[in-house]
Amino acid sequence: AQTVTQSQPEMSVQEAETVTLSCTYDTSESDYYLFWYKQPPSRQMILVIRQEAYKQQNATENRFSVNFQKAAKSFSLKISDSQLGDAAMYFCAYRSARNTDKLIFGTGTRLQVFP
Amino acid sequence: DTGVSQDPRHKITKRGQNVTFRCDPISEHNRLYWYRQTLGQGPEFLTYFQNEAQLEKSRLLSDRFSAERPKGSFSTLEIQRTEQGDSAMYLCASSPTGAHSNQPQHFGDGTRLSIL
Numbered sequence: 001a002q003t004v005t006q007s008q009p010e011m012s013v014q015e016a017e018t019v020t021l022s023c024t025y026d027t028s029e030s031d032y033y034l035f036w037y038k039q040p041p042s043r044q045m046i047l048v049i050r051q052e053a054y055k056q057q058n059a060t061e062n063r064f065s066v067n068f069q070k071a072a073k074s075f076s077l078k079i080s081d082s083q084l085g086d087a088a089m090y091f092c093a094y095r096s097a098r099n100t101d102k103l104i105f106g107t108g109t110r111l112q113v114f115p
Numbered sequence: 116d117t118g119v120s121q122d123p124r125h126k127i128t129k130r131g132q133n134v135t136f137r138c139d140p141i142s143e144h145n146r147l148y149w150y151r152q153t154l155g156q157g158p159e160f161l162t163y164f165q166n167e168a169q170l171e172k173s174r175l176l177s178d179r180f181s182a183e184r185p186k187g188s189f190s191t192l193e194i195q196r197t198e199q200g201d202s203a204m205y206l207c208a209s210s211p212t213g214a215h216s217n218q219p220q221h222f223g224d225g226t227r228l229s230i231l
Contacts (some may be wrong), residue, residue, distance in 0.1 A: 105158050
């Protein structure tokens with residue numbers, strides 16, 4: 001069975017600085033998708049960025065980028081130029097590319113942003 | 116695109132009562148998912164539908180839980196004889212298509228269930 005591990009329960013960063021959130025996963029599959037979702041307090045979960053496992057190039061969305069290391073089964077999220085609005089829970093998620101559509105989530109990292 | 120809508124936002128009930136939650140997906144999305152999230156944890160998959168067909172159920176979905184999507188549009192999740200351990204946030208998500216695709220799931224605000 002696939003698992004997702006986020007080893008950092010909490011992280012903090014100063015406004016305008018850069019922070020990296022870690023995620024590792026375990027799978028025997030070769031084809032899958034990885035996602036980072038953001039969940040602000042009492043608000044809905046929104047997609048931050050996604051990565052297809054067959055793509056070697058790391059995904060980038062504005063200030064958000066990932067470091068995808070397939071052999072190491074690592075998928076970290078880098079947030080550049082952090083803003084107060086980035087404060088939230090961040091969840092890493094895995095989805096198989098075959099047989100099932102369910103997302104498997106990590107336990108999350110709470111990111112605090114200080115002015 | 117009005118987003119995924121869930122009702123109610125909060126539900127407080129006594130142990131042993133039955134509860135039903137509703138989810139309205141984004142209109143053109145044919146896949147609908149239910150997840151459960153307890154405090155300090157990531158969401159856990161419960162079940163999902165393609166149109167009206169229930170394609171997968173987690174073993175977390177005990178006999179007291181039932182989900183339906185009768186016309187392939189909105190879905191309901193019913194919990195019978197609620198227990199303390201059912202207290203959680205119940206999240207619904209939808210996506211336009213799922214098979215072998217990177218289409219992301221769009222989440223609703225969730226229904227928070229509290230069992231007294």
